[in-house]
Amino acid sequence: MRPILPRLRTLPFQQAGGRRSSTFPPNARLNRPTDFSSTPLLCHTSQTALANPELPASARQSKTIRSNLFQSVNSALRHALSTDERVLVFGEDVAFGGVFRCSMNLATDFGSERVFNTPLSEQGIVGFAIGCAAEGMRPVAEIQFADYVYPAFDQFVNEAAKFRYRSGGTGMNCGGLVVRMPCGGVGHGALYHSQSPESLFTHVPGLKVVMPRCPIQAKGLLISAIECNDPVVFMEPKVLYRAAVEQVPAEPYAFPLSKAEIVKPGSDLSIISYGAPLYTCSAAIAAAENDLDIKVELIDMRTIYPWDRNTILESVRKTGRAIVVHESMFNAGVASEVAASIQEGALLRLEAPVKRITGWSTHTGLVYERFNIPDVARIYDAIKNTIEY
Amino acid sequence: MSLVRETRNLLLQAPLKPRAGLGWKGFAQCQIRRSSVSQRPGSDHVHFPGAVDSKFTTKLEFEKPSQKPAMPTYRILDQNGVIVDKSRPPLDVSDEEVLKWYNDMLTVSIMDLIMFDAQRQGRLSFYIVSAGEEGIAVGSSAALHPSDVIFAQYRETGVFKERGFTLDDFMNQLFANKKDVGHGRNMPVHYGSRKLNIHTISSPLATQIPQASGAAYAVKLQDLQNPDSPRRVVACYFGEGAASEGDFHAALNIAATRSCPVVFICRNNGYAISTPTLEQYRGDGIASRGVGYGIETVRVDGNDIFAVREATREARRLALEGGGKPVLLEAMSYRVSHHSTSDDSFAYRAKVEVEDWKRRDNPITRLRKWLEGKGLWDDEKEKDARSRVRKEVLAAFVRAEKEKRPPLGMMFEDVYEDMTAEAREQARLLREHIERYPDEYDVEEFEGGIRSLEK
Numbered sequence: 010m011r012p013i014l015p016r017l018r019t020l021p022f023q024q025a026g027g028r029r030s031s032t033f034p035p036n037a038r039l040n041r042p043t044d045f046s047s048t049p050l051l052c053h054t055s056q057t058a059l060a061n062p063e064l065p066a067s068a069r070q071s072k073t074i075r076s077n078l079f080q081s082v083n084s085a086l087r088h089a090l091s092t093d094e095r096v097l098v099f100g101e102d103v104a105f106g107g108v109f110r111c112s113m114n115l116a117t118d119f120g121s122e123r124v125f126n127t128p129l130s131e132q133g134i135v136g137f138a139i140g141c142a143a144e145g146m147r148p149v150a151e152i153q154f155a156d157y158v159y160p161a162f163d164q165f166v167n168e169a170a171k172f173r174y175r176s177g178g179t180g181m182n183c184g185g186l187v188v189r190m191p192c193g194g195v196g197h198g199a200l201y202h203s204q205s206p207e208s209l210f211t212h213v214p215g216l217k218v219v220m221p222r223c224p225i226q227a228k229g230l231l232i233s234a235i236e237c238n239d240p241v242v243f244m245e246p247k248v249l250y251r252a253a254v255e256q257v258p259a260e261p262y263a264f265p266l267s268k269a270e271i272v273k274p275g276s277d278l279s280i281i282s283y284g285a286p287l288y289t290c291s292a293a294i295a296a297a298e299n300d301l302d303i304k305v306e307l308i309d310m311r312t313i314y315p316w317d318r319n320t321i322l323e324s325v326r327k328t329g330r331a332i333v334v335h336e337s338m339f340n341a342g343v344a345s346e347v348a349a350s351i352q353e354g355a356l357l358r359l360e361a362p363v364k365r366i367t368g369w370s371t372h373t374g375l376v377y378e379r380f381n382i383p384d385v386a387r388i389y390d391a392i393k394n395t396i397e398y
Numbered sequence: 399m400s401l402v403r404e405t406r407n408l409l410l411q412a413p414l415k416p417r418a419g420l421g422w423k424g425f426a427q428c429q430i431r432r433s434s435v436s437q438r439p440g441s442d443h444v445h446f447p448g449a450v451d452s453k454f455t456t457k458l459e460f461e462k463p464s465q466k467p468a469m470p471t472y473r474i475l476d477q478n479g480v481i482v483d484k485s486r487p488p489l490d491v492s493d494e495e496v497l498k499w500y501n502d503m504l505t506v507s508i509m510d511l512i513m514f515d516a517q518r519q520g521r522l523s524f525y526i527v528s529a530g531e532e533g534i535a536v537g538s539s540a541a542l543h544p545s546d547v548i549f550a551q552y553r554e555t556g557v558f559k560e561r562g563f564t565l566d567d568f569m570n571q572l573f574a575n576k577k578d579v580g581h582g583r584n585m586p587v588h589y590g591s592r593k594l595n596i597h598t599i600s601s602p603l604a605t606q607i608p609q610a611s612g613a614a615y616a617v618k619l620q621d622l623q624n625p626d627s628p629r630r631v632v633a634c635y636f637g638e639g640a641a642s643e644g645d646f647h648a649a650l651n652i653a654a655t656r657s658c659p660v661v662f663i664c665r666n667n668g669y670a671i672s673t674p675t676l677e678q679y680r681g682d683g684i685a686s687r688g689v690g691y692g693i694e695t696v697r698v699d700g701n702d703i704f705a706v707r708e709a710t711r712e713a714r715r716l717a718l719e720g721g722g723k724p725v726l727l728e729a730m731s732y733r734v735s736h737h738s739t740s741d742d743s744f745a746y747r748a749k750v751e752v753e754d755w756k757r758r759d760n761p762i763t764r765l766r767k768w769l770e771g772k773g774l775w776d777d778e779k780e781k782d783a784r785s786r787v788r789k790e791v792l793a794a795f796v797r798a799e800k801e802k803r804p805p806l807g808m809m810f811e812d813v814y815e816d817m818t819a820e821a822r823e824q825a826r827l828l829r830e831h832i833e834r835y836p837d838e839y840d841v842e843e844f845e846g847g848i849r850s851l852e853k
Contacts, residue, residue: 036837092828102672105746128605128642129670157602160644196524199585201601313479340820369810369824374522376574376844377809380828386838390831 039385043288044254047238050272050291051223051255058225058256063264071260079250081109081224081257082189085231086149088261090119093147095185098124100134100151108153109191109250124317131223134159135188139169139240142186155192156204168337169240170215186237187212187231191247191283192194192220194382199375205284205337205368210242211314211346217266220244220284223372224257229264230311237266246285269317270325279324281347283310283335286383290334293388301396304338313343321347324352329360330395336382339367360397364391399764434576457838469685471730472709473699477759479767489704493774495838499540499703501783502559503532503762508787509555509565512795513572513586517739522572526587528555530701530734533761534665535635536560537706538729541714542661544634547613548596548604549634552587553665557635561594565790569798576801581808603636604643607662610634611653611724612727618722631659631717633710638728639670641684650691650724659722660689665700667733672746681817688726701761704768734760747815803843805850825851 033042045051052058055073062072062306076084098112098119104126106113131152138150152158158165165188171181194203217239221227227245234241237298272287273294280290281316282393287309294305306324310316325331331351333344344365351363373381434612443453474489476482510527517525528535533558542548550557560569566577571589572584580590580598590598597613600606614632640646641664654662664684668675681687685718688695694716698709706729711724732755734745743752744820769775810821817825829851832839 034837034840037839038837040838041837074650101670105672108671108740126673128678129639130642132643132644133642137596143517159602197585199588199601200583202585269599289575339824369828370818370820371813371824372580372583374809375585376582376803377806380806382840384838386835390834 011292013178021196022298034256037386039293039389041292041385043292045252045254045288046250047309048288048291050271050288052255052257053255058258061225063229063270064258064262068258068260068262071258074259075254076224076257077249077251078221078224078227078245079109079113080109081111081228082245083115083323083371084257085093085228085235085261086112086115088232089147089149089235090115091313092261093235095147095221096123097141097146097148099138099148100189101127101129101153103127103151103352104170107151108226109114109245110177110246110249111189112151115161131157131159131161131163134328135164136168138186138188139164139172139183142183145185145299146153147185147187149187149189149235152188152190152264154202154247155190156198156201158188158190158206159189160189161377162209165210165216165240165242166213171238172215172352173239174215175358182238183240185235186240187237187243188241188243189231189235189243190252191250192244193246193248194373196378197375198373198378200372203373203378205244206315207244207313207335208241208337208342208346211316211343212341215240217315218244219243219266219311220246220313221231221311222287222309223249223345224244224255226264226309226311229262230259230266233263233266236263241266241307244284250287264311264384267312267315267317270309270311271320272309273305273307275304275328277303277305277319277328278330278332279306279328280332280334280388280392280394281308281310281321281324283313283337284342286334286336289385290388292385293392297392297396298387301393303392303396310343310347316347318350318354322351330360330398332364332366332388332391332395333361334383337370338370339365340370341376342367361395364395366391402463407491413744418454455506463681463686464718466682468682469695469697471697471699472705473702474704474708475702475764475768477701477764479769483493491704491707493772495540495658496765496769497774499536499560499707499789500765500775502536502556503703503765505565505787505791506535506556506559507762507792508784509568510712512788512791514735514739516588522574522586524586524739526552526571526573526738527735530755530760531731531838532556532669532732533666533703533765534663534700534706534729537703537761538633538635538663538710538727541710542708543628543630543714543818545595545628545630546714547617547630547632548594549610549611549613549632550596550599551606551636551640551665552599552601553637553667554635555587555589555601556596558589558591558596561589561591561596562588565794566797569794570801573798573801574803575798576804577798578804581812582804582810598738603640604645604649607636607640607643607646607649608652609662609719610662611649611656611658614653614658614717614722614724615656616659618659620723621822622708629718631661631714633661633680633714635665636666637670638666639673639678640669641687642678647687647691650688650726653724654691655695657721657723660718660724661710661717662693662724662726663710664726664728665731666728667700667731669733669737669743669747671737671741674741674747681851683730685728688728692726693701693726695726695728697728697730699731699760700763703761703765718847742766802845805846806841806844806848807850807852 103112104116138148141148192205236256333347475632513525539557539560570577570587588599802803
């Protein structure tokens with residue numbers, strides 16, 4: 010996926026009446042592209058990066074490195090490989106750096122015994138990883154796109170998730186297993202390069218499902234995932250690999266799993282989301298707070314299962330209003346679970362129904378993606394409706 | 399009592415009558431199966447049910463694949479476009495046909511160059527070229543009957559071209575406009591055509607291979623039920639990387655056991671994105687696996703369109719022999735291009751390796767040499783053909799790029815045969831939302847604006 014210099018010799022005409030792959034309406038106030046250079050979700054200075062209270066003292070005193078998300082994933086893998094000889098990194102095209110560059114230079118630096126290409130077989134990769142983990146290694150397997158994980162479902166659902174349970178008193182388990190996969194829309198991925206199948210994993214007890222929103226989170230959460238003694242599905246929003254750039258602490262650090270984070274405090278409404286839509290939420294919140302004179306709390310679930318009910322229920326008990334946002338489909342999505350838990354745990358505090366702003370109950374057709382994945386205007390509208398309910 | 403013996407006794411005790419619905423043919427099969435576990439005294443081979451013709455040996459010897467010779471690669475033309483075996487019967491193909499193949503390959507390669515650059519200009523989101531593999535696609539397609547059903551991967555543009563997909567058909571799909579029969583839903587190069595009996599391409603690798611086995615079974619039963627109709631096969635294309643997926647193995651095995659008339663065509667181009675074949679498998683290519691599944695198999699030089707066409711024609715004939723059976727064809731080539739517009743292959747292979755291959759051999763230049771040898775082609779004709787094809791491609795390009803997108807409502811349709819109440823509600827919500835925020839959406843590029851969202 011390295012950029013290639015254009016060779017435009019075959020086309021006699023340059024961009025003229027042609028259409029671009031993605032467009033933004035000229036008069037749009039809300040549906041503007043995310044400005045990653047100014048979004049409050051990224052730490053643009055070392056100071057803000059190191060002020061994170063979840064960082065251990067060692068990391069807080071360290072330097073920071075300006076990194077994008079694939080570089081911070083690389084940094085976490087590098088840390089794991091260099092401090093724990095049980096760690097292995099493998100998957101399709103991983104040796105040359107992976108199609109999204111997350112494993113760049115790892116094969117050279119740690120050797121092809123520990124960092125290697127596998128044949129093209131997702132069920133093989135995940136089963137192989139489970140076997141490695143069952144015998145005490147810490148495999149970090151990569152599935153090239155989350156859209157291609159389905160052949161491995163038997164291994165995930167019947168094997169990884171049930172390994173500890175069925176082994177009972179033998180104590181055998183496949184902890185240490187991490188399966189990373191890029192997910193989500195980028196604007197032109199269509200049916201098979203846009204999917205966000207987290208709810209298919211969150212339905213299965215035994216698996217931990219994690220999705221980071223930024224480079225700092227990716228590093229801390231991936232290090233935790235590798236240290237975790239339960240199997241972890243680690244989903245990386247691929248639209249952020251290059252776009253999300255921030256100051257990342259150079260020292261290793263681990264962030265807690267199954268702990269949500271209040272990204273922005275507020276008092277009138279809680280928005281609960283994870284991954285890339287947090288940026289859309291943040292932009293919608295900025296516009297709504299300005300227009301409606303309200304304060305919105307934004308919560309990143311980070312671990313989507315088993316998830317942090319307390320943080321979310323506490324927030325909704327405080328604000329009385331909630332919206333859950335995710336990219337994947339509406340039907341039986343993560344938002345359904347969160348909304349149901351909110352009505353169970355905070356019904357008497359609710360001032361409005363819990364809204365779900367998600368992908369529609371359809372597939373992500375190429376030219377329809379921007380109408381399918383939640384945009385700023387849809388989230389803004391939901392905030393307005395929920396406040397005015 | 400051992401499990402084997404117990405099973406054997408049970409089988410022997412089974413009543414000797416034909417199984418319902420199987421008739422006497424089915425009965426005979428039962429008989430064979432029953433006798434296969436009994437062993438005569440002094441027999442030189444054991445009749446285990448799982449390997450009925452295996453001879454006893456007292457020598458402990460493991461099969462060593464590395465000591466077996468690699469399967470040969472069938473070719474007709476050498477790299478200079480000259481027929482290797484002078485004693486072979488003459489090529490039974492008309493000059494017009496060969497010139498059509500040449501034109502088809504040339505068209506694919508010219509379209510590839512133009513669309514690759516168009517992607518670089520941001521005019522379409524993605525493209526995949528076929529460079530070096532045009533001969534496999536066009537040559538195999540030319541040997542199939544138009545009524546044969548095809549399942550392709552994504553590097554079979556030449557199959558579509560040979561079967562009659564027009565430049566407008568290609569461009570409408572690539573630009574995802576309202577004339578695209580895929581309704582703008584798929585990534586570029588994911589073509590499909592009911593008219594040409596080619597199923598729409600799906601990005602996941604190898605998923606189409608067991609489907610091809612099933613389709614072949616369907617076609618076989620339908621042709622048995624309609625004995626007057628011409629008999630059909632199913633052809634299925636995939637790469638050597640895809641053959642590592644479980645689906646490949648399932649497909650070959652089920653096709654063999656159900657005697658499905660399917661021709662599996664593996665394009666072995668040496669790379670699965672960055673992964674070279676050495677890291678993909680350790681056996682003798684993909685062909686050796688066909689043998690393992692009891693499938694008739696041939697390996698062919700993918701740069702030799704005559705060899706590909708003849709091997710496919712013979713594979714098709716074999717697939718229809720008797721009650722039908724699968725055949726595996728492995729066509730050898732080299733992926734001269736990057737994997738796709740998202741890939742820069744010089745990050746994992748030397749440029750000189752690619753340049754060497756480009757110089758060494760290529761299906762288009764090899765056929766050109768043959769045509770020149772026959773006096774059917776020359777520099778002048780080449781220049782004219784290239785200029786004509788280029789103009790035709792660009793004209794279709796401009797026509798397609800100008801068209802509107804499909805109606806927005808297509809986003810919700812075809813999930814089910816009938817739209818669900820939930821989907822209709824969502825389409826209405828989307829329409830009302832766009833009406834509330836007209837400046838936030840550009841809907842004019844879609845046919846009918848938001849009107850198609852009315853349900």
